[in-house]
Structures are given as structure tokens and as C-alpha cells.
Amino acid sequence: MALVPRRSLTSLGARTLDLVDAVTDLVRVAAGTVSGAVFTYWRGTRPKGEIARQMHAIGNRSLLFVMVTLGFVGMVMVYQTCLLTTQVVDGRGQVGAQFARLLVLDVGPSLTAMMLATRVGAGIAAEIGSMKVTEQIDALRMSAVTPVDYLIVPRFFACVLMTVVLSIFGMAASWAAGGLTGYYSFQINPRTFFDLSMVAPAHVVLGMTKAVAYGAAIPIVAGWCGLRARGSSEGVGAATTAAVIGSSFAVIVLDFIISAIGLIFWGAGL
């Protein structure tokens, strides 16, 4: 009988140690990625054109996916907003301007990043996880190559840049789709809908800051999950799932933090 609590205690201790180990690893990967990007990237120990290859894999291959998704989201949001605004007082004239503000400030970068967290985050974790379980990561280390420097830093650069670019394309698609929905379903004049008067420079700064932060977080979280893969294909699957959940969670948390910082700096007028 005495063994039961002792075993539970041992299990709890092991889980706690594993959690501490995981958090330490995440901090190490994040610090290693940022320091690698700032200090050591330009030493040229990576294959030539690696950033361009990653930009193609992350950006070009996600473009259609992001634009279609944000286009549909734009249509649904404008349709629902128009339905609501016409119930009491006709506020259709304000929908386009407010929608543009919301897109630039939050919805555009955040939804783009959520899409990238699923597609790119899973890809990075699966790739690095496979390398981990087949000992390729150890083989890198045997040549005194730092896996974070070699594998995550190029993806970090590419993801930061392409998240910003894809956010812009996604916002454009969403805005255009919303405008078409407003015009065909609620007869909103396009000149009235495509109105940027509510978008202030602060909104653009905050929206792009979010895009950069999301673009930085996705490869770090996904790379960390990949580097912690254990065992065989099952371990890679678990790492991929963890990467999607972790990257999406990071996007939501960063959205909250950056929005809060924006409110502190710019106040309620934001």
C-alpha cells in the first residue's frame, strides 16, 4: 500500500523535472536562435541559398492557403457585421472603415500566423523531428555544428519576413472579399467600403509588430518541439502535434501581450 503514494510521488517528480527541462530547452532554443541570427549567421556555414529556399517553402507555398482562408473570413465577418448593423440603425457606411482598422490591427496578422502555425509549424517540427530520431542532429553536433544555428536560424529569418509579407497579402484578400460581400449582399458602395480613414500609423506599427513576433515565435516553438522528438515515427508525430498546438498558443499569447502593450502606449484611442 505504501508503494502507491511513493510511485505517484516519483511520477510527479519525474514530470516536474521533465517540465523544467522542457522550459529550459525552450529558453535555450529561443536564445540560441536570436543570438545566432544576430551574431553568427553571417559566418556562412550553412548551405548557400538556404534562406531563399526556406522563404519559398514558407511563403510561396502558403500564399494560396492564406489568401483563400482570409478571403473567406473577410466575407463572413463583413456579412455578419452588416447583418448586425442593419438591425437597429443603418450603419453600413461605417463597416468598411472599421473592418480595415480591425484587419490591420489584429485579424490580418493573427489569422495569417494561425494558418502558418498549422502549415509551417508542423512542417518544421516534422523535418527537425525526423532528423532527431534518425540521429542526424547528433551527426551535425559531431561536426561541431550547432543544430539551432544550422536548422532553426534560416527558418527564423524566412518565417519573420514571410509572415509580414503573407499578412499583407492576406489582409488584401480579406479586404477585397469583404468589399465584394458588402457590395453584392448589402449594396455598400465600394468607395464607401474601401476607406482607410480609420487606420492610423499606430495600427500599422502594432499590426506589423505582431506579424514579426508571430513569425519569430513559430520557428522557435516548432524547432524546439522537433528537437525534443524521441523514439521513432510516433515521436515525430507527437512533436508535430505539439508544434501546432504550441505555435498557435504562442500566437494567441503574443497577440494579447502586444495588444496590451499597444494599449499602454497609445491608450484607448487605439
Place this chain on the structure above:
Amino acid sequence: MTAQRDGDAGGGAAVELQGVTVGFVSRRVLTGVTLRVPRGGRLGIIGPAAGGKSVLLKVIAGLLRPDAGAVRVLGHDLAAAREREVAAVRRRVGMLFQNYALFDFLSVGDNVAFPLVHGGAPPEGIEARVAARLRGVGLAGSERKLPSELSGGMKKRVGIARATVARPELALYDEPTAGLDPVTTSKIYDLLRADQAETGGTCVVVSSDVAAVAGFADTIAMLHDGRVRWVGPAAALFDADDPLVRSFARGEEREGAAVLARAVAIEPPGAGVWS
């Protein structure tokens, strides 16, 4: 290649392990392992599956840090060293991994060149060295192929070429002949022997092929249940006093299995020291 380098403390040992203990969350893998491999020596490590052989090799390579004990490789204390120092030691060590660990996104030539490119070798000589090394393992002209186009035996040979292209002072081979036919096995051990004769380096081979590794190594260590069960000259392995070692080496299945099962209850002897 046996010359002393900066940071090397004297002594003739390439590898010195003292009371090395390694455990993972669920279990202890190595317990108090003590071994010494002199420079230019050839150590074969044998033992039942899941006995900690590959983990021991990774500890020697500095890829795993022990929970307790000292690991001295090429004169450096890896257990206490910072990662940068360990990485510097690894440049002088070559390793063949059990599952080859070839980079699937690089060609065969780029795989073999990898330790040279990242080890600071002059770029102008790399291509020739890679071609010579591939010729040495019987894969001349395979530079442009991808690892996915190779058979298991060919991958193994590419792995050996990559592990030895930088002429390491210490070469670690994890199951260099697993899954290969006897002819290829013999060729691979001939290759390892020729490489060692050329470089004068130290070899540590982990293998389940007891007869082949006993023919290659000058000393054998048997790991069982994470402990060094026996260390001695390769020639004495098949007549070892320890019945477990003897039956395992001879491949006496029924007797060996019974002894292995019983061995859990037997207090193992003190860790062996090979000097």
C-alpha cells in the same frame, strides 16, 4: 595523429571513463562504467541489446553528459567542459551512427565533405579528399547521388567515409556491420583496419557481431545491464571465466539466455579497468 595537442593532459589514454553513470527518466542505462582505451588501441564493446552500448558511445563522443563520473577524451574532461570545448573535441572525433545518420537533404559528396567544410579545412582540397575517401570505401563516382538512392551497405560505407574523412584521432563505430552479409562485413572491417593503420588513431567499435568484432579489436569489453561485465584481450573472450560472457560470446543460445536471465540476480563484479 597520436601527437599531443593543446589542452591534452599527458598520459597515453585516448578515452578514460571513471564510474560513468547515465540515467533517463524511466531507468538507469549505465552504472559505474570504468574503461580506458590507450591511444592507437582498438576496443570492441559487445553485449545484449539495450545494454547501454550505444549510450556509452555517445557519452564518449560528448553527445550525452553523464549523471556521475568522469569522461576524459583526448585529454579533455568532457563531463565538466562547456559545450564549446566539447564541440572542439568532437572535431577530432569521427563517428559512424547505427542508422547511418546521413543528411538526406545533401548529396553523398556533400555528406562526406560535411566534417571538412565545418571543420575549417581549406576549400580547395575538399573535393579531392572526398573523392579519395569515397574511392577508399568502394564508392568512387557516387558524389552526386542522394542517400535515398543507396542500399543499406552503401549507406554504411558513406557513413564510414564521413566519419573518417577528417582523419580523426578517435573513431567511434556504432554497429558498423549490422544487417550486412558476411562478405561485406569482412570488407568493412578490412577498411576500418586499413584506416586505423594509416592514421594511427584509436577505434571504439560497438557491435552485436561478436566474432567479427573480436577479430578486429585487440580488447573487448562486455556491457551487461549497464555495467561492465568483462574486459580482456579479444583472444580470451571465447574462453572467459565468466559463464555469462563465455556463453554470450559463443552464441550458445539456450545456455546464454538462461545465464542472462539469471544475471539480473547476480551481483555483478566491480567495473573493469582496461589499461
